[in-house]
Amino acid sequence: MLGNEAIARGAYEAGVKVSAAYPGTPSTEISENIALYDEIYAEWSPNEKVATEVAIGASISGVRAMASMKHVGVNVASDPLYTISYSGVNGGLVLVAADDPGLYSSQNEQDTRCVARAALVPVLEPSDSQEAKDFVKTAYEISEKYDTPVILRTTTRLAHSQGVVTLEERQEIEDKPYERNPAKYVMMPANAIGRHVYVEQRMNALAQDGCGFAINRAEYRDTSIGFITSGIPYQYVREACPNASVLKLGMVHPLPKKLIEEFAQKVDVLYIFEELEPVIEEQVKSWGIKALGKEIFTLQGEYSANMIREKVLKEDLHIKEPAKVPARPPILCPGCPHRSVYSVLSKLKIHAAGDIGCYTLGALPPLNVIDTTVCMGSSISTLHGMEKAKGKEYVKNWVAVIGDSTFMHTGVNSLMNMVYNQATGTVIILDNSTTGMTGHQDHAATGKTLKGETVPAINIFNLCKAMGIESVTEVNAFDTEALERVIKEEVARDAVSVIITKSPCVLLKGNVFPYKCTPVEDKCKKCGMCLKPGCPALRKKPDGTIAIDETMCNGCGLCEQLCKFGAIERVKG
Numbered sequence: 001m002l003g004n005e006a007i008a009r010g011a012y013e014a015g016v017k018v019s020a021a022y023p024g025t026p027s028t029e030i031s032e033n034i035a036l037y038d039e040i041y042a043e044w045s046p047n048e049k050v051a052t053e054v055a056i057g058a059s060i061s062g063v064r065a066m067a068s069m070k071h072v073g074v075n076v077a078s079d080p081l082y083t084i085s086y087s088g089v090n091g092g093l094v095l096v097a098a099d100d101p102g103l104y105s106s107q108n109e110q111d112t113r114c115v116a117r118a119a120l121v122p123v124l125e126p127s128d129s130q131e132a133k134d135f136v137k138t139a140y141e142i143s144e145k146y147d148t149p150v151i152l153r154t155t156t157r158l159a160h161s162q163g164v165v166t167l168e169e170r171q172e173i174e175d176k177p178y179e180r181n182p183a184k185y186v187m188m189p190a191n192a193i194g195r196h197v198y199v200e201q202r203m204n205a206l207a208q209d210g211c212g213f214a215i216n217r218a219e220y221r222d223t224s225i226g227f228i229t230s231g232i233p234y235q236y237v238r239e240a241c242p243n244a245s246v247l248k249l250g251m252v253h254p255l256p257k258k259l260i261e262e263f264a265q266k267v268d269v270l271y272i273f274e275e276l277e278p279v280i281e282e283q284v285k286s287w288g289i290k291a292l293g294k295e296i297f298t299l300q301g302e303y304s305a306n307m308i309r310e311k312v313l314k315e316d317l318h319i320k321e322p323a324k325v326p327a328r329p330p331i332l333c334p335g336c337p338h339r340s341v342y343s344v345l346s347k348l349k350i351h352a353a354g355d356i357g358c359y360t361l362g363a364l365p366p367l368n369v370i371d372t373t374v375c376m377g378s379s380i381s382t383l384h385g386m387e388k389a390k391g392k393e394y395v396k397n398w399v400a401v402i403g404d405s406t407f408m409h410t411g412v413n414s415l416m417n418m419v420y421n422q423a424t425g426t427v428i429i430l431d432n433s434t435t436g437m438t439g440h441q442d443h444a445a446t447g448k449t450l451k452g453e454t455v456p457a458i459n460i461f462n463l464c465k466a467m468g469i470e471s472v473t474e475v476n477a478f479d480t481e482a483l484e485r486v487i488k489e490e491v492a493r494d495a496v497s498v499i500i501t502k503s504p505c506v507l508l509k510g511n512v513f514p515y516k517c518t519p520v521e522d523k524c525k526k527c528g529m530c531l532k533p534g535c536p537a538l539r540k541k542p543d544g545t546i547a548i549d550e551t552m553c554n555g556c557g558l559c560e561q562l563c564k565f566g567a568i569e570r571v572k573g
Helices: 003-013 028-034 048-061 071-087 112-119 129-146 189-212 231-240 257-266 279-286 305-311 337-347 358-363 378-390 404-420 460-466 480-491 558-562
Strands: 018-021 041-044 065-070 093-099 150-155 217-219 222-229 244-248 251-253 269-273 351-353 370-372 398-403 425-431 471-476 496-502 515-519 538-540 546-548 568-572
Touching (some): 003 093, 018 048, 028 041, 028 065, 048 093, 071 093, 071 112, 093 112, 112 251, 129 150, 129 189, 189 257, 217 257, 222 231, 222 257, 231 244, 231 269, 231 305, 244 257, 251 279, 269 279, 337 358, 337 425, 358 370, 370 378, 378 398, 378 404, 398 404, 398 480, 404 460, 404 496, 425 480, 460 471, 460 496, 558 568
Parallel strands (some): 018 065, 222 244, 351 398, 398 425, 425 496, 471 496
Antiparallel strands (some): 217 244, 538 546
16 A cells, blocks of 8 residues: 555554545545545535644544544645644644655645644654554544544655555444533633643653553664664665664654653664654754764655665765766646746736736746745735735736636635735636645635535635725636736726636546647747747757647647647647
């Protein structure tokens, strides 16, 4: 099983009844697999904060619940997380956080363990698919025994690697009765003060009891070298130093102090091998224990067995340099509607405040349109800040671009802020009818749920109008003439305006492309205008004319519109 698939199986076997999530690599497949179990209610929520609150509500009502997200999603969920840590749970509550060492698909490399320490929430970290499943069940046991939410921390390597998993039957957990208890669940200051005392006591108890947890184990072999490690790095330790002694931590917060002290006393040299931040290392060293960690291992990126061979064993690895290959930056797919929009913005020399999604690729050549990308929903707020700093005329050379899923995530709030604070500026909602970058998940505006049910779709046009925005325009993403006209009109407007560019993602299942684009060689003037948007289906031949790869072409017609000489035609595919 994939690590993510195993986590879903763990939720099933643990008797989870409610699961909520927002898709985000590398966590997405957890919920997609949970949705396959009829016994579990599973949903895509608009964002991670909402997903966490849904799981909290289910927990308070008395059932086991889960919320899943990637590491930056934990930032969005941190508001309810910090408080439910104080409140505690009724039914078990687990938050799965998927970190991304190596930045394979994220805007930062943050470490969820740091959030957990601040939020006073215990963290379990599995090291393979079997543990991914088993630790979910352990997390629920800890959650209910110690009255706490529990974070299950995974990483991209674990989430997307496969391992053998032994399956077990589902535990049918009896619903816990709900009893009204404002002192526990109503976190006004007078109640929260008392709960903070409880939380500190809970963490101390977990630290002491953790010394006896089966998921924290000392493996004594050759005691001349000892490692403290967890998660995927444990696999690297066992591969590079199979004879070394290892303290494998399944619970990485709070740390089992006595167990660590005992292990440290029995080994000659102690290494702390953990990806990203020195969370374990700093605590261990604060106890007066000598250890080697980040002074020889990096703070950035993924670890490897070779890192141990080089830094600990001092081996000369004689690793050959990888072959030099031409750089292939990521590009938008052939027929992507974002390329059409960006080609118009590029022509008009308009800057774009960008957001999180496939459309961030508009920052790269040859489009060079996106100037900023911070986080989900930030494009609209960024544009607003620019206008308030520099004035109305300044932002007439800017737009905010945001996808439909990202708009539903946090863009709505930002647009509301523009209306409320009497801003000017144009927001372009790139509506491709899906959450594209994470593999085509539905959202509130598509009319489909995670379980595949057909439901009323939120109408983005009507939603914008309901906010009081007078100028809201829908336009076909591939109608470049209409796009150019509308963009010129709207950026000149001294008011908030919204342009919704509509065309489904080319990779959506069921999409039919009736046309192909084909060159007409004798009409080609070799001007290269059709090449400017960077469609990978087009290339320049040695003689300067254009060739179109019919296996890649989706017949969007952008190149045809750009050619003023009729040298490209759309024909039935």
